[in-house]
Amino acid sequence: xxxxxxxxxxxxxxxxxxxxxxxxxxxxxxxxxxxxxxxxxxxxxxxxxxxxxxxxxxxxxxxxxxxxxxxxxxxxxxxxxxxxxxxxxxxxxxxxxxxxxxxxxxxxxxxxxxxxxxxxxxxxxxxxxxxxxxxxxxxxxxxxxxxxxxxxxxxxxxxxxxxxxxxxxxxxxxxxxxxxxxxxxxxxxxxxxxxxxxxxxxxxxxxxxxxxxxxxxxxxxxxxxxxxxxxxxxxxxxxxxxxxxxxxxxxxxxxxxxxxxxxxxxxxxxxxxxxxxxxxxxxxxxxxxx
Amino acid sequence: xxxxxxxxxxxxxxxxxxxxxxxxxxxxxxxxxxxxxxxxxxxxxxxxxxxxxxxxxxxxxxxxxxxxxxxxxxxxxxxxxxxxxxxxxxxxxxxxxxxxxxxxxxxxxxxxxxxxxxxxxxxxxxxxxxxxxxxxxxxxxxxxxxxxxxxxxxxxxxxxxxxxxxxxxxxxxxxxxxxxxxxxxxxxxxxxxxxxxxxxxxxxxxxxxxxxxxxxxxxxxxxxxxxxxxxx
Numbered sequence: 001x002x003x004x005x006x007x008x009x010x011x012x013x014x015x016x017x018x019x020x021x022x023x024x025x026x027x028x029x030x031x032x033x034x035x036x037x038x039x040x041x042x043x044x045x046x047x048x049x050x051x052x053x054x055x056x057x058x059x060x061x062x063x064x065x066x067x068x069x070x071x072x073x074x075x076x077x078x079x080x081x082x083x084x085x086x087x088x089x090x091x092x093x094x095x096x097x098x099x100x101x102x103x104x105x106x107x108x109x110x111x112x113x114x115x116x117x118x119x120x121x122x123x124x125x126x127x128x129x130x131x132x133x134x135x136x137x138x139x140x141x142x143x144x145x146x147x148x149x150x151x152x153x154x155x156x157x158x159x160x161x162x163x164x165x166x167x168x169x170x171x172x173x174x175x176x177x178x179x180x181x182x183x184x185x186x187x188x189x190x191x192x193x194x195x196x197x198x199x200x201x202x203x204x205x206x207x208x209x210x211x212x213x214x215x216x217x218x219x220x221x222x223x224x225x226x227x228x229x230x231x232x233x234x235x236x237x238x239x240x241x242x243x244x245x246x247x248x249x250x251x252x253x254x255x256x257x258x259x260x261x262x263x264x265x266x267x268x269x270x271x272x273x274x275x276x277x278x279x280x281x282x283x284x285x286x287x288x289x290x
Numbered sequence: 291x292x293x294x295x296x297x298x299x300x301x302x303x304x305x306x307x308x309x310x311x312x313x314x315x316x317x318x319x320x321x322x323x324x325x326x327x328x329x330x331x332x333x334x335x336x337x338x339x340x341x342x343x344x345x346x347x348x349x350x351x352x353x354x355x356x357x358x359x360x361x362x363x364x365x366x367x368x369x370x371x372x373x374x375x376x377x378x379x380x381x382x383x384x385x386x387x388x389x390x391x392x393x394x395x396x397x398x399x400x401x402x403x404x405x406x407x408x409x410x411x412x413x414x415x416x417x418x419x420x421x422x423x424x425x426x427x428x429x430x431x432x433x434x435x436x437x438x439x440x441x442x443x444x445x446x447x448x449x450x451x452x453x454x455x456x457x458x459x460x461x462x463x464x465x466x467x468x469x470x471x472x473x474x475x476x477x478x479x480x481x482x483x484x485x486x487x488x489x490x491x492x493x494x495x496x497x498x499x500x501x502x503x504x505x506x507x508x509x510x511x512x513x514x515x516x517x518x519x520x521x522x
Contacts, residue, residue, distance in 0.1 A: 044487070047484070053472065084377060085387075184487075187488055191486075191489070214489070240377075242377045242382070
């Protein structure tokens with residue numbers, strides 16, 4: 001009998017704990033809902049590099065909006081925008097962005113910053129591309145030597161850029177044994193490339209942020225085709241009435257404001273020795289050069 | 291190897307320095323998975339008991355569905371919950387996508403078939419004559435069900451552990467419906483994924499260790515309760 005009592009005591013204790021648990025659980029959830037929130041769909045590079053961790057708190061403090069950052073590839077970010085499931089996009093896939101704008105999915109596309117793509121690979125560089133100035137020449141060499149190339153394969157901005165370079169070479173890499181698609185974000189794809197001693201195309205920001213554990217070297221850089229430009233786009237509220245238009249505009253204005261452009265300019269200098277992104281607000285895309 | 295040692299060191303540093311972000315993430319993980327498990331217990335034990343104690347046409351089919359549900363892939367649940375909760379989706383008016391509530395919903399869907407399946411098996415393995423005996427002693431139907439649940443307590447606690455273990459360790463649905471938003475819907479597993487892709491392997495390992503430590507503590511309590519009545 002005594003043992004039975006003990007068990008029921010435990011049961012009572014447990015249900016009290018459960019009740020407290022439930023009560024405490026529901027409160028913050030409800031409180032958060034009442035806040036004004038905006039959904040920012042963006043690329044993995046802005047999150048993996050840590051830039052948004054610096055910028056978002058500044059924005060939230062300034063405006064009172066709560067930002068829900070959904071870090072996916074540029075392709076998926078625009079797919080969310082197309083369905084009105086995001087309020088504002090921060091993306092880096094210019095060709096796809098132009099299509100997105102032409103279809104009336106977005107308004108007010110503005111340039112925010114740039115950095116560049118680089119071709120990274122194992123230090124011993126079996127394909128012998130180190131120091132080449134042309135990305136397409138490097139890609140051709142990798143193809144002809146059959147050197148393992150890791151593609152993002154996820155319709156991200158980086159993947160779009162990579163496909164653009166392949167198009168220049170006239171080579172169709174898909175299905176080749178030396179061409180593998182990870183379907184992962186930039187950080188993870190860099191890790192796969194490092195592990196398999198393969199080559200990949202990466203944005204400089206993510207590469208610099210991960211460099212310490214990678215053991216991959218920058219082999220090709222500086223080709224104008226490797227320019228990596230980030231734009232901010234507000235999702236068209238005329239098309240999707242549920243979009244938080246005011247919040248989206250506030251965030252877009254914030255990204256091109258002097259204060260933020262100054263933060264971008266120095267972001268990463270203390271940690272990596274060089275900035276990860278270069279502020280471009282107000283500039284013309286065509287005028288950017290490497 | 292160094293990286294694992296660094297991870298273990300980092301785990302204890304984060305734990306003992308009570309790092310506010312990690313504490314917040316840990317607390318949120320347990321709150322979300324705890325509530326999801328509680329919901330799944332209410333539904334799962336009820337449905338499991340009903341299916342175990344009754345017979346109706348198509349019962350075998352229902353049981354096979356429940357057992358298949360135990361293998362529901364979290365990402366598929368995440369995908370469907372996302373589609374339903376989209377602003378322009380059928381349940382968009384709830385406005386809960388990318389909130390902790392959405393993670394609770396997804397995890398409850400993942401845990402419910404697990405709890406149901408184990409409850410069903412637990413109730414079914416009780417001797418049939420027990421029911422008759424309880425009723426013969428003058429118990430009402432409700433009293434009978436209550437006694438049967440008490441009889442099946444040990445396997446039912448296993449259902450709690452399996453359900454909780456399934457959702458606390460789950461990442462696919464949490465990242466899709468929660469969005470891994472810093473300080474809001476970031477849980478231990480989604481934070482681990484993110485730190486891995488950022489190349490912060492030591493922090494990723496540390497988060498994994500913290501997850502295991504807390505999962506162990508929860509299971510220790512449940513096991514204490516479960517094993518208390520073991521016949522010696």
